[in-house]
Amino acid sequence: MHSDQLLADLEARGLLPPEQAAAIAQDEQNRPFSLHQELRAALYLGITLLTGGLGVLLYQHLDEIGHGVIIASMFLLMMAGFGYAARHRQPFTWGQAVAPSFIPDYALLLGCLLFLALETYLQVQYNVFGSRYGLATMLPAVLFFGLAYRFDHRGVLAMGITALALWVGVSIAPVSAFTDNNFFTTRLGGVAVLLGLLLTGVGLDADLNRRKPHFAFTYVSLGANLALLAATAALFDFYPQPFLPKVVVVPLILALSVALMWYARRTQSYLFLLMGLLYGYLIVSYLFFRALEFSHGAGAELIITFYFTLSAVGIILLFVNGKKFLRRI
Amino acid sequence: MSWKAYNPAWPLHEAMQAASARWHRRGLLTAGQQQAIQVAYPLEFYRPGLFLRIGLFIFACIGALGGAGFFALLTELDHFRAVAILGGFGTLAALEFFIRSSRLYHAGADQALLYITLGWFTVLLIDIVHDIVPYSSRYGTSLGTSYLFLILGPLFLLFLAVTIRYADRLVAAGTYLLLLLLMANWLLQVPAGRLLLPFALMLASGVAYWLVKRLSRRPDYLYYRRCLLMLQALALATFYLGGNYYMVREGNAHISGEYVSAQIPFAPLFYLFTAIIPLVCIAVGLRRPSRIWLLTGLAAAAFSLFTLRYYRALMPPEVAAVLAGAVLLALAAWAVRYLRPARHGLTSRPNDEHSPHFNLESLVVAQTAVVPQAPPPGFQFGGGHSGGGGAEGNY
Numbered sequence: 112m113h114s115d116q117l118l119a120d121l122e123a124r125g126l127l128p129p130e131q132a133a134a135i136a137q138d139e140q141n142r143p144f145s146l147h148q149e150l151r152a153a154l155y156l157g158i159t160l161l162t163g164g165l166g167v168l169l170y171q172h173l174d175e176i177g178h179g180v181i182i183a184s185m186f187l188l189m190m191a192g193f194g195y196a197a198r199h200r201q202p203f204t205w206g207q208a209v210a211p212s213f214i215p216d217y218a219l220l221l222g223c224l225l226f227l228a229l230e231t232y233l234q235v236q237y238n239v240f241g242s243r244y245g246l247a248t249m250l251p252a253v254l255f256f257g258l259a260y261r262f263d264h265r266g267v268l269a270m271g272i273t274a275l276a277l278w279v280g281v282s283i284a285p286v287s288a289f290t291d292n293n294f295f296t297t298r299l300g301g302v303a304v305l306l307g308l309l310l311t312g313v314g315l316d317a318d319l320n321r322r323k324p325h326f327a328f329t330y331v332s333l334g335a336n337l338a339l340l341a342a343t344a345a346l347f348d349f350y351p352q353p354f355l356p357k358v359v360v361v362p363l364i365l366a367l368s369v370a371l372m373w374y375a376r377r378t379q380s381y382l383f384l385l386m387g388l389l390y391g392y393l394i395v396s397y398l399f400f401r402a403l404e405f406s407h408g409a410g411a412e413l414i415i416t417f418y419f420t421l422s423a424v425g426i427i428l429l430f431v432n433g434k435k436f437l438r439r440i
Numbered sequence: 441m442s443w444k445a446y447n448p449a450w451p452l453h454e455a456m457q458a459a460s461a462r463w464h465r466r467g468l469l470t471a472g473q474q475q476a477i478q479v480a481y482p483l484e485f486y487r488p489g490l491f492l493r494i495g496l497f498i499f500a501c502i503g504a505l506g507g508a509g510f511f512a513l514l515t516e517l518d519h520f521r522a523v524a525i526l527g528g529f530g531t532l533a534a535l536e537f538f539i540r541s542s543r544l545y546h547a548g549a550d551q552a553l554l555y556i557t558l559g560w561f562t563v564l565l566i567d568i569v570h571d572i573v574p575y576s577s578r579y580g581t582s583l584g585t586s587y588l589f590l591i592l593g594p595l596f597l598l599f600l601a602v603t604i605r606y607a608d609r610l611v612a613a614g615t616y617l618l619l620l621l622l623m624a625n626w627l628l629q630v631p632a633g634r635l636l637l638p639f640a641l642m643l644a645s646g647v648a649y650w651l652v653k654r655l656s657r658r659p660d661y662l663y664y665r666r667c668l669l670m671l672q673a674l675a676l677a678t679f680y681l682g683g684n685y686y687m688v689r690e691g692n693a694h695i696s697g698e699y700v701s702a703q704i705p706f707a708p709l710f711y712l713f714t715a716i717i718p719l720v721c722i723a724v725g726l727r728r729p730s731r732i733w734l735l736t737g738l739a740a741a742a743f744s745l746f747t748l749r750y751y752r753a754l755m756p757p758e759v760a761a762v763l764a765g766a767v768l769l770a771l772a773a774w775a776v777r778y779l780r781p782a783r784h785g786l787t788s789r790p791n792d793e794h795s796p797h798f799n800l801e802s803l804v805v806a807q808t809a810v811v812p813q814a815p816p817p818g819f820q821f822g823g824g825h826s827g828g829g830g831a832e833g834n835y
Contacts, residue, residue: 337790
């Protein structure tokens with residue numbers, strides 16, 4: 112309906128001959144309606160429901176006769192998922208593979224999720240890995256990274272990164288990672304920063320050297336967030352013994368924020384710009400408050416509220432009126 | 441002077457740019473023509489991508505609340521109403537100033553300032569009404585008290601005026617919900633009103649939908665396009681919820697202050713509504729085709745399934761999840777293949793206007809996929825979501 116209005120306006124201005132406007136109106140009428148996003152969402156929801164439900168069923172029937180059936184069907188389903196993905200695979204490329212259909216992507220995802228459920232089951236029931244938790248967590252990490260690169264799948268890559276983070280956490284602190292599952296406890300915090308930096312570096316490498324450049328987004332967003340979150344946690348002293356001295360943390364976060372903004376400019380990504388902006392603002396505000404604390408001045412609340420107002424207005428004006436930081440999409 | 445806050449040419453230029461790019465991609469315009477159109481309809485306003493809009497929203501909130509805090513501290517917090525008035529008018533002035541000077545157009549910062557302005561005036565209004573109303577009638581908590589009318593009435597007028605001036609989606613939704621609340625408030629004060637409430641709600645939704653369709657034919661449709669699309673979806677949703685068995689039964693119990701809901705009058709009618717409306721919505725959405733009808737219908741279908749499960753659980757949740765997942769998977773996979781060449785005006789191929797933020801899907805997977813962790817005894821794996829079909833957002 113509103114395309115008619117637009118076409119009429121174009122014709123009135125003489126920018127479009129009437130025959131062409133009629134052809135466009137015709138095309139707008141007959142253009143097929145795309146259900147692409149809806150179908151993708153349905154596939155993803157179906158996989159989540161199926162694997163979640165099967166996982167629960169498995170635990171409920173651990174000691175019953177029925178559980179063999181469930182295991183067998185899960186295994187078959189997993190192999191079917193992997194098999195379908197393998198049959199429809201594209202030749203390997205360092206660029207982005209162009210697949211004619213997206214169903215194999217979801218078959219691969221289904222296989223990976225079922226693999227996780229089955230592996231966890233084997234560990235619980237038969238204690239296959241014993242207390243070698245490192246092996247148990249490294250296995251999915253290696254598998255997922257391999258699959259992600261071979262089948263060009265960013266979702267599996269993200270799962271691989273998560274598994275890697277868990278493996279690192281498990282290897283550093285085998286017990287605490289399982290007991291309280293807190294990644295930012297004293298020793299783990301420093302490792303989290305390092306892992307985050309490493310992932311960010313891999314992402315940058317992927318982008319700069321054109322090795323799966325479309326993977327860079329996943330690497331950088333997960334890695335930079337991990338590093339920045341862990342570093343910020345150190346800064347605000349949530350733990351009695353911080354794992355990194357603040358002298359190191361402050362420049363680190365500032366440098367990462369600036370790097371993110373630079374990268375955002377390079378890739379035209381608003382997400383990285385927002386991340387850099389927020390973490391950078393956090394650090395600058397932190398430094399400002401520390402300075403205020405040392406000066407012991409009266410009316411600190413006034414200065415704080417004034418600071419917030421001025422800085423926020425300043426940032427908004429900087430981005431709105433300053434030269435265009437990012438091209439408009 | 442126009443009553444519109446933004447330049448009415450902006451939405452036209454924005455729509456024109458998007459449409460010409462789409463037509464060019466579909467090979468209906470030559471590159472030269474598209475160039476000419478882009479020059480003739482320049483994008484003179486400022487609206488960055490989604491994430492920077494979120495950032496600007498956050499910083500505008502920090503700025504506005506920091507400013508209000510500054511004034512409150514200067515006046516030593518002794519007069520709340522003065523702070524609210526100053527905050528409201530100050531934020532409003534800042535909003536108008538920023539739109540004029542920086543050409544913001546639904547750019548995050550202006551939306552934040554608008555919501556904060558409305559927040560101040562709402563708080564102020566509640567505070568004033570609270571003082572005017574005699575003490576005895578103040579503490580009626582039910583929806584049917586006449587005291588509530590004193591708040592809802594002026595609030596509705598305020599939201600309506602703001603919608604007309606700023607054409608903001610959320611404020612438009614708020615206006616509509618306030619109108620429905622006003623109607624419920626009035627109905628609950630008359631005898632038999634509670635019995636009529638669901639039907640009145642459905643009728644009002646129908647009228648609202650018709651009105652939105654009428655308004656869509658106005659020449660300034662583009663200025664209000666986002667509002668009208670929002671209202672269309674909301675009208676459909678309230679029509680369904682008005683006839684939904686769960687909402688009617690639990691709402692009834694809530695209004696009469698019962699803890700356990702009892703069977704309601706006309707129950708079979710509401711069973712019928714709950715079952716039929718989602719199917720009709722989906723069918724209309726596919727036939728017309730209209731994404732709003734389709735997505736509302738899918739969400740309604742999910743809620744209908746929830747309603748059914750709430751009163752009559754046919755099977756344990758994990759079995760239901762496995763079955764639903766398998767059916768959904770099979771159905772979707774079949775539909776993808778069946779619609780590969782477009783059939784019946786539908787296709788499973790991506791739209792040519794695909795979103796630049798598509799990368800986000802990988803992060804969603806990272807969020808929801810769980811890596812194995814040695815489970816403590818009794819650990820339940822996964823769990824999975826129930827319902828919410830088609831409730832995905834476009835990034």
